[in-house]
Amino acid sequence: MKKRVFANLLMVLLVAGLFLTVSCAQKKVSVDPTTESGQTTSEQGTASADTNPLKPVATGDADVDFINLDIYFDFDSSELTAEAQTLLQSKAAYMKEKGNVNITIEGHCDERGTTEYNLALGERRAKSAQDFLVDLGIAGSRVNIISYGEEKPADAGHNADAWERNRRGHFMFK
């Protein structure tokens, strides 16, 4: 009899534990700060067609957007996608307007692939963006590049959404 009570108690604890773990896992996703910026923008009605909910979206503030909006790349590619080119055009326009602004483009990769190769790939990505800006009339001396390879992910996750968000060119004021 005592044994059965104990077994039932154990069962209850186990089930409770199961629920707790599930709720913990859910929490992790919803607490990500970048989702909040996503919500703000959708209120402003500039919802992006991009399906990745974690990517930052335009706020309308040119200074903020210049830093916040990254360009994204396909796996093992440093080619500029159509979206990346559109974004770079707006960044070029911004830089033309603010002639005293110098920038650094950081090239980043997702965690797949090898550390050393990704350093080189990250630099190719930053270089593609730099070349594009120069083609649009921005002085090369205003655009510095650096590659961090897979060393500084924007998203620490190990899934397709995280990888997509990490394959990026990030823009910084110098």
Add this chain to the structure above:
Amino acid sequence: MIDTKQIKFILFFIVISSFMFLNSRFVYCQDVTILNINNPSIRKIPMAVPKFKSFSEGEVLENDSLKAQKLLMDALSFTGYIKIIDNQVYLANPSESGIARKDIDFLDWTGIGAELLVTGGINLEGNKVKLWLRMFDTFDMRLLVGKIYTGERDDLRIMIHRFCSEVSMKLTGKPGVFNSKIAFVSKVKGKKEIFICEFDGFRPRQITFHKSISLSPAWSSDSEWIAYSSFAKGNNDLYIKNLKQNKGTIVNKKGMNITPAWAPGQFSLAACLSFTGDPEIYLLTGKGKIIKRVTDSWGIDTSPKFSPDGKKIAFVSRRAGTPQIFIKNLETNHIRRLTFEGSYNTSPAWSPNGDRIAYVGIKRGRIDIYTIGIEGDFPAQLTNAAGDNEDPSWSPDGGLIVFSSTRSRGRPQLFVMTATGSDQKRLLKLNGEQTDPDWSMVNN
């Protein structure tokens, strides 16, 4: 109880037997290697390592004796080609009956399947340890190695490993891994620093304190220098650091200065520099001066590794549209593609005897370690279905490969396996994440 007379007799016997057996044996099989550890179908040699004989008494000695025996067993089984037979099945006890050839009934050892027998004797005088170590071929009833070591108690590990090097020399014709070290990257408080440990993961210690991201450590042949890349000053620069003296160089050209690899036996290295706007491989002096450019192709060329004779360089290039491994002959300047299977092959590592290259391949989203003959023959997959596996580096005898793997809860840690992929085991337990292992040469 052993009186001094007996000890004297034993010592006398050892000296005589060492001379007699070692010399005759050495002449007899001067160029005969018993074991080819690069043979893919290698069978482990069963070896017995019974309890050491104590030549004095006391608890302290007993501890040292057990410690010495364990060090010996751990080191020899680490090689991957020796299997230590469990002490419990031993039919004889040389720690009581004697450790010299005349004391041993080899049928006791062949009877349990042991092909090799190592006996040890130990004596402690103050803080000085004396070790008598012998390895016998049990079937031929021959002494293969016989050595006496004297040293401080703290040097027990060194003495045991010296003997292991002798054992390796006798069995494989090479001194083995016992005097080698492994450099690697470990994450400390979110920063990546360079660390060094012994061949078996023992005594890991931090050697850089940049509080930045430091990557790709590479040993010089003489193990006196380590080159690595670091963002310590903002840009990704190449650091060439002497481990014994406080000297070195930083190569800090515009762009990346990464992926160093030392030329065998030279104070020069290959590295990937991107100051022209394009990552290319260059040869540099140990002082960081460019000797010449090795690759000349638009797009990524990186991760150079010298062949053991220093005449060729394997590297990663995207010149064919996907990252693949190429080999450049530095004498003829001829370049050929090595890997054709799959669309992502990187991180080449040239085996010490020059015949194979280990690398990282991505197939169906899985990151694994492969090896391939330098003519593109006999490709082999060494890791499978156990996390992401990266950064292969060969042991100096070519018998083992160290690599990083995320197989344990997604956290990258260092593992070791044989060159055929068997016996995969964790190298060391350390907080944080460990990647980029590089195995040094052996230097005595």
